[in-house]
Amino acid sequence: MEMSFRRKRQKTIKLRTLFLKYLAVFCAGTIGLVLAIVLIFSGLMTIGAILPANYAEQQVMQIREEIQAGQQPELDDPHALFRYAKYTLDGRLLEHNLSSEQAAAAWNLLEDREFIYRYPYNYAKAVNDQDVYILRYSLSxxxxxxxxxxxxxxxxICFIVIFCIAFLIGVGLLASSFGRKLTLKLSGLQEAAKHIQKQDLAFAIRYxxxxxxxxVLQSMDQMRNALRNSLERQWKLERSRRQQVSALAHDVKTPLTIVRGNADLLAETDLTAEQEEYVRYIAESAGKMEDYINRLIEITKAEHAASYQPVHFTICPFIQKIEDQMNALAVTKSLACNVITCGLPDTVYGDPGLLERALMNVIANAVDHSPYGGKLTFIAEQIPGSIRFCIRDEGPGFSPEALRLAAEPFYMGDASRGASGHYGMGLYITQFVADLHGGKLLIANSEAAGGGEVSLTLPYEEPAHET
Known part of the structure; x- marks a missing residue:
């Protein structure tokens, strides 16, 4: 019974509604910040911590009246909000808390005026019978x-700067919150995309x-269901095809065995030379047909997922077993075998039976295409993230067409391969085994050996070391 993976849909809102909510929070926060700054400023002004903008002007006007009345004003009061310069009637500087340059500039500005404004200061002049005073202050x-x-x-300006800093911090926090919220809302979409990319269709859509x-998620859900139904139909058709091929192969074996048996019996009777030749043709053809059917049965078994039984196995005995079989095959062509191992771990995770079959298919193919007295090289090494098995021969190498199609089922670029009993299945089985292990099959021509080079890589992660 098929389970339903769709979760209950929650109440939805428009994306613009979510944006407007954050915009409302932003506006309310900005208004609240302005009101808080104004209230704090007003509170500090009420308790006297901040003096009003005209406070300095009031001080200056009072001092100016005292000077014009002939009194000696208190100009060095630490609470004075102005600076001053005292001159003689002809402009000679007597005392001041302005710099000399500022005092000279102030005299030039008020030489024939009593008040003047030059950004950012206001200037006022007070004169008595003996001296001239110029007072500088700011209306802030x-x-x-x-x-x-x-x-x-x-x-x-201080409170404006505080407002700007608080405003920027608020904008940053609000933007970060909106980004996290949007990322959380999009996480279901990203999760669904990853599942579909991995062809894992048994997952729940998280709205x-x-x-x-x-x-978009609803469309992806519909696409997921359609893809799952399509794959299920494809898997059923493929399983049915394998069963039909396997059944047909077994059905053909029976009459073929009868034909071959009768041909053998016929060969034992008195026959003419011409009849013996015909019987030999029948026996040889029946043998080839039987071998071909055995290959069909083998490939249908290899494609069955249940045949994949991965375990952690020790790599050294596995390499030794491959080397022994390679030496046995190489004897037929007097090939020199060279086995190179480099940095291999103690154990590897995989199906040793399938890996042995895959590598021996490649080695058998390399032996068939090697010249007599040539050299065959088998390399087993650890590379970053993988275990690599590589077989090189000194044969003619792969043609451009073979580089593209050598791993296809029943591909025989060289007609002579049919005579050796391969029927274009070896590299196809190796490709299938590599896919089962999550690895890759790479087919190339070796620059070092001049012949073909076939590599099978398996994923491998270094075990974590305890600290």
Whole structure:
């Protein structure tokens, strides 16, 4: 019974609604921040921690009245919000807390004026019978504490800077929150895409609650169901095809055995030379047909997933077994065999029976295409992330067509291969075994040996070392 993987849909909202919610939070936060800055500023002004913008002007006007009345004003009061310069009537500087350059510039500005504004300061002149005073001040709110006045001479700018910093922090936090929220909503879409990419179709669609995203997820769910149904039909057809091929092969073996047996019996009777030749043709053809049918049965068994039984096996005895069989095959052509191992781990995870069959198919193919007295090289090594088995021969190598099609079933680029009993199945079986192990089959021509080079790589991860 098929299980339903679709979860209950939650109430959805539009993406623009989610955006408007964050926009509302942003606007409310900005307004709240402005109100908080204004309230804090007003509170500090109420308790006298911040002096109003015209406070300095009031001080200057009071000092100016005292000077014009002939009194000696208190100009060095630490709470004074102005700076001054005292001159003689002809402009000679007597005392000041402005710099000499600022005092000279102030005299030039007010030589024939009593008040003037030059950004960012206001200037006022007070004259009595003997001296001239010029007072410089700023129309801006200032902190009451002298130390704060030196560090932060303009309280308004200080609070504007505080507002900007708080505003940027708020925008950053809100943007980060929106990004995390959107990423969370999109995670179901990413998860579904990964499952489909891996052809894992038995998963639950996790809806986001965002209408636009859920529409895409719904389409992916429909695509998942359609793909699963299509794959199930394909798997059933493929299984049926294998069963039919296997059944047909077994059915043909019976009459073929009868034909071959009768041909053998006929060969034992008195025959003419011509009849003996015909019987020999029948026996040889029946033998080839029987071998071909055995190959069909073998490939249908190899394609059955149940034949894959991976275990952790020791690599050294496995390599020795491959080497022994390679030496036995190489004797028929007096081939020199060279086995190279490099950095192999103690154990490998895989199906040793299938791997042995795959490698021996490649080695048998290399032996068939090697010249008499040539050299055959078998390399087993560990490379980053993989275990690599490589077989090189000194034969003619692969043609451009064979490089593309050698792993296809029943491909025989060289007609002579049919005579040796391969029927184009060897590299196809090797490719299938590599796929079962999550590895790769690479077919190339060796620059070092000049012949063919076939590599089978298996994924391998280094075991974690305890610290």
């Amino acid at each position: 709110a200032q902190f009451n504490h002298p130390g704060m006045q030196r560090v932060l001479p303009n309280a308004e 986001s609650g965002i209408a636009e995203i859920d529409q």
